[in-house]
Amino acid sequence: MYTPPHYKEERPEALQAFIHQHSFGLLISPGPQGMEATHLPFLLEVDGAGPGRLLAHxxxxxxxxxxxxxxxxxxxxxxxxxxxxxxSWYTERTDVPTWNYVAVHAYGRARRVDGERLHGMLARMAQRYEATSAVPWSLGEVPEASLQAMTKGIVGIEIELTRLQGTRKLSQNRSAEDQQRVLQALRERGSPDDLALAALMERPS
Incomplete structure (x- = not known):
């Protein structure tokens, strides 16, 4: 991912926190007919100092x-x-428009997860995503026969991560006055993404 130096995010804890918060990702890999891609919810697990591993099915x-x-x-x-x-939000209207965004690319090698390891992975994913529910559901509520039938229809994967790349493009290259004008305009426009970006611009990096 091309990232100019002033937009680059390299802190492992910030990159991992971003994945935890925005965990619905796009898995991209080469296949016999060309590139393949699937949108999936992921669970990031981190042990020690490495970038961690991603779990999905x-x-x-x-x-x-x-x-x-x-x-x-x-x-x-x-x-x-x-x-x-x-x-039009800048002090000089002769400048050009752009797009602000935040993203993380996670690279690694994938392997299949089967049997009891798959059940354990599904249980941990359910625990993670049910954490905000008033009455959390757990995998243990599913009868064993139904669970066995369900797992036959999926394939678990684990991606051992080798590196993370992050971009935080939040008008850091603009003057302090332009940054305040962008911040105000985002608030006034007021879409969920506008307000989320404004909050990130205000947060210390």
Missing amino acids: LSRANPQWKHLEEAGEVLTVFSGPHAYISA
């Missing part, structure tokens, strides 16, 4: 899983808020 009917282990490096893209930035 695909439908068995999705052919992408068949080529993941032999694909070498695969890419997962996590996207955050993004918005059009009008040149």
Whole structure:
């Protein structure tokens, strides 16, 4: 991912926190017919100082899983808020418009997860995503026969991450006055992404 130095995010804890917050990603890998891509919820697990590992599962009917282990490096893209930035917001209208956004690219090697490891992965994913529910559901509520039937229709994957790349394009290259004008304009326009970007611009990097 091309990232100019003033937009680059390299802090591992910030990149991992972003994935935790924006965990619905796009898995991209090469296949026999060309590039393949699937939108998936992921669970990031971190042990020690490394970038961690991503856990997910695909439908068995999705052919992408068949080529993941032999694909070498695969890419997962996590996207955050993004918005059009009008040149009319700047002090000099002769400048050009742009797009502000936040994103993380996660690279690694994938392998299949089967059997008890798959059940454990599904239980941890459910626990993670049910954490905000008033009455959390757990995998243990599913009868064993139904669980066995369900897992036959999916393929678990684990991606051992080798590197993370992050971009925070939040008008850092603009003057302090232009940054305040962009911030105010985003608030006034007021879409969810506009407000999320404004909050990020105000937050210390």
